[in-house]
Amino acid sequence: MELEETNEVELDLPPEYCHYRDEGCDLAHSCLNCPFTRCIYDEAGGKQRWLKRLRAREMTRLFTTEGKGIKELALIFSVSQRTVQRALKVVSGDSTRRGTQKVSEGSNPANAKGRLERLDQERSSKNE
Numbered sequence: 001m002e003l004e005e006t007n008e009v010e011l012d013l014p015p016e017y018c019h020y021r022d023e024g025c026d027l028a029h030s031c032l033n034c035p036f037t038r039c040i041y042d043e044a045g046g047k048q049r050w051l052k053r054l055r056a057r058e059m060t061r062l063f064t065t066e067g068k069g070i071k072e073l074a075l076i077f078s079v080s081q082r083t084v085q086r087a088l089k090v091v092s093g094d095s096t097r098r099g100t101q102k103v104s105e106g107s108n109p110a111n112a113k114g115r116l117e118r119l120d121q122e123r124s125s126k127n128e
Contacts, residue, residue, distance in 0.1 A: 056087035063088060 025041065028034040040046040055077060062068040068076070073084045 052087075056091045059084055059087045060091040 022030040022032055024030040024034070027036075027040060027047070031039070040050055043049070059073050059077065062073060062076070063070075070081050070084045070088075074081045077084070
């Protein structure tokens with residue numbers, strides 16, 4: 001008798017009959033209106049990774065278009081100078097891997113390219 005009771009099948013109701021409350025998250029008001037193609041919380045470290053990429057893009061923008069220095073960016077974002085250098089390198093590396101424009105080819109190509117080259121030279125001279 002007990003085995004027969006546990007074999008009962010639960011109803012799998014269609015979504016129209018389920019009461020789903022779409023509360024969203026801190027990045028979007030609702031899951032159905034989320035700007036991301038895949039939920040950011042489905043990936044390990046998804047939100048933190050996304051925020052770091054956003055910060056790196058903003059650092060690169062300020063570096064190339066407004067001429068902010070590494071020390072100034074470190075103060076603005078409350079991070080170390082090395083973190084700024086890493087962010088600039090990661091964003092320029094990501095864009096070249098995707099086959100799009102390099103970060104160093106921003107709105108003022110000669111200035112930005114020279115600044116990124118000097119950054120690389122400074123980094124290599126410190127490592128010697």
